[in-house]
Amino acid sequence: MTKSSDDRAILAANRAFYAAFESLDLDKMAEAWLQEGSITCVHPGWARLAGWGPVMKSWEDIFASAFRVEITVTDETVRSTGDLAWVTCTEHLETHGYDGVSHGAVEATNIFERRDGKWYVVHHHGSPLVRSPETGSEQLQ
Amino acid sequence: MTKSSDDRAILAANRAFYAAFESLDLDKMAEAWLQEGSITCVHPGWARLAGWGPVMKSWEDIFASAFRVEITVTDETVRSTGDLAWVTCTEHLETHGYDGVSHGAVEATNIFERRDGKWYVVHHHGSPLVRSPETGSEQLQ
Numbered sequence: 562m563t564k565s566s567d568d569r570a571i572l573a574a575n576r577a578f579y580a581a582f583e584s585l586d587l588d589k590m591a592e593a594w595l596q597e598g599s600i601t602c603v604h605p606g607w608a609r610l611a612g613w614g615p616v617m618k619s620w621e622d623i624f625a626s627a628f629r630v631e632i633t634v635t636d637e638t639v640r641s642t643g644d645l646a647w648v649t650c651t652e653h654l655e656t657h658g659y660d661g662v663s664h665g666a667v668e669a670t671n672i673f674e675r676r677d678g679k680w681y682v683v684h685h686h687g688s689p690l691v692r693s694p695e696t697g698s699e700q701l702q
Numbered sequence: 703m704t705k706s707s708d709d710r711a712i713l714a715a716n717r718a719f720y721a722a723f724e725s726l727d728l729d730k731m732a733e734a735w736l737q738e739g740s741i742t743c744v745h746p747g748w749a750r751l752a753g754w755g756p757v758m759k760s761w762e763d764i765f766a767s768a769f770r771v772e773i774t775v776t777d778e779t780v781r782s783t784g785d786l787a788w789v790t791c792t793e794h795l796e797t798h799g800y801d802g803v804s805h806g807a808v809e810a811t812n813i814f815e816r817r818d819g820k821w822y823v824v825h826h827h828g829s830p831l832v833r834s835p836e837t838g839s840e841q842l843q
Contacts, residue, residue, distance in 0.1 A: 601779065601790050603809045606832040609777070609790060636750070638742065640824070645783035647813055647825065649742050649750060668744045670811050670827040672788055683781070684788065686811040688829030691747040 568639050571646045574673055574680035575639075579632050579652070585624040591617060595674055595681035603686040605667055629657040644675040652687065666690040709780050712787045715814055715821035716780075720773050720793070726765040732758060736815055736822035744827040746808055770798040785816040793828065807831040 574593070581589035594600055594616065602616045603609045604623070610616050637650040652667040672684035715734070722730035735741055735757065743757045744750045745764070751757050778791040793808040813825035 599779070599781065603790075603811070603829060606830065607809075608831055609792065609809050611779070638740070638752070640740065640786075642786035642815070643784045645781075645786045645788075647786075647788065649744075649825065649827075651750065668748075668750050668827070670744070670813075670825065672811075672813075674783070684790065684811065686790075686809070686827050686829065688744060688827065689747065690749055 567641055567646070571639050571641055571648060571673055571680055572637060574682070575637065575648045575650065575671055576634070578671065578682050578685070579634055583630055583632050585627060585630065587617065587621055587624060590620045590624075593682050595676065595683050597683070599683070601684045603688070605665075605687045605689040627656050627658050631655040641673075646673045646675070646680065647671065648673070651690065708782055708787070712780050712782055712789060712814055712821055713778060715823070716778065716789045716791065716812055717775070719812065719823050719826070720775055724771055724773050726768060726771060728758065728762055728765060731761045731765075734823050736817065736824050738824070740824070742825045744829070746806075746828050746830040768797050768799050772796040782814075787814045787816070787821065788812065789814070792831065 578593045581593045596613055598612045600613060600616055601609055601611045602619060604619060610619055631654070633653040635651045635653065637648055639646065639648050648671045650669050652669055654665050654667065656663050656665070667687040668690050670686040671682060673680040674683045719734045722734045737754055739753045741754060741757055742750055742752045743760060745760060751760055772795070774794040776792045776794065778789055780787065780789050789812045791810050791812070793810055795806050795808065797804050797806070808828045809831050811827040812823060814821040815824045
């Protein structure tokens with residue numbers, strides 16, 4: 562398998578992760594992750610979660626708090642060595658919840674491991690991208 | 703080389719990165735990173751930076767804004783495959799700047815690549831850990 566077909570498969574796994582997020586379907590999100598105690602997840606502003614149970618519970622809580630989420634992913638970079646890969650990207654989220662519609666941008670680092678030919682998320686780290694209230698553009702804090 | 707000696711070398715590289723941060727010495731920080739255009743860095747609240755120049759400029763700016771920084775790193779996890787490794791950890795920072803002393807906690811994902819036997823940082827992602835003003839403990843946002 563060439564490097565570029567690896568990259569395509571890794572980016573497809575990254576897209577599948579965000580499609581699961583948008584679906585608000587915990588079963589789909591569970592399919593995207595490696596079911597192991599070593600997986601970790603940092604949601605924006607949250608402490609790091611470790612292990613299958615805590616990570617899935619966090620998605621359950623996030624999904625329960627939203628009616629609908631639309632995510633546009635931009636600026637993806639991908640690197641891999643063997644069966645380990647990492648992607649950086651920017652998530653632009655429109656979230657419809659009980660208190661109305663909110664917009665936010667998140668910088669993400671997603672790490673994947675390949676098992677039996679399939680790439681699984683083993684770590685997700687999202688951090689809030691601070692927006693300028695004056696311009697609405699994303700910039701430094 | 704056994705896995706556990708790899709882990710020790712990776713954790714040593716992680717400690718060297720934070721020692722460079724505490725030193726506020728740009729040369730030391732430069733030694734910790736792989737000098738390539740593909741390196742990336744997300745500081746807490748910042749947009750992602752890519753490439754040697756922007757990443758080093760960001761450290762120069764951070765170092766210029768502090769007299770002294772003390773960092774305690776806790777809860778390190780390490781995973782690696784071949785020449786790619788990633789560490790998660792929590793940074794507890796005490797920063798002495800022009801406007802006094804501030805304390806903060808940051809969740810970090812650090813990714814390393816091995817070149818000629820040495821592990822270099824290729825990606826750093828730090829995100830603010832929100833503290834409860836009532837208890838002072840770290841908790842969900």
